Amino acid sequence: MKLNRIHHIAIIASNYEKSKDFYTRILGLKPIREIYRKERDSYKLDLEVNGEYQIELFSFPNPPKRPSFPEAAGLRHLAFEVDAIEEAAEYVAQHGIEVEPIRIDPFTDKKFTFFADPDGLPIELYQK
Template sequence: MKLNKIHHIAIICGNYEKSKEFYTEILGLTPKNEVYRQQRDSYKLDLEVNGQYQIELFSFPNPPDRPSFPEAAGLRHLAFEVENIEEAVEELVKKRIEVETIRVDEFTEKKFTFFADPDGLPIELYEK
């Protein structure tokens, strides 16, 4: 078997409207297709990152909280590459998003930082 690329990442949110606003208005992802699945009482929103379909945002009634602190087994975080991390952080701060201090990866010497989505999912910005 040969894997070509990651096709998409699925995220289940606690408050669909709040998360939809976060991913589209705060992060600037482009909505491509939104459906309501009545049998599941669930919305599904397909989002593009830089012109590529990559994230599915789901809502379900009363999903359990995601254990983050301490970190639990499973998906650790979502990471996005940016050209200039200082500019990206400044933009997030202007939108009232709390962002950790920028650090430098000791192995790659690239800058990175973290913040969280409305449900506490850690999101990393990693400078190109």
């Protein structure tokens, strides 16, 4: 078997409208399609990341809370590459989101930082 690339990443939001605003307005991901699945009482919003990758944002009634930090099993974080880490971190902070201090990866010498989505999912910005 040969894997070609990551096809999509699925995220379940506890507050769909709040997360939809976060991913589209603040992070600037482009909506591709939004559907309501009546049988599941669930919205599904497909999001485009720079025309290449796709994130599926879901709503479900009463999803369980995310396991506690610091290192719960499962998805650790979602990382986005950016051209200018300082500008990207400042942009996120201007939206009232706490951004960790920028650090340098000791193996790649690239700058990176973290912040969280509305449900506490860690999101990393990584310098190109």
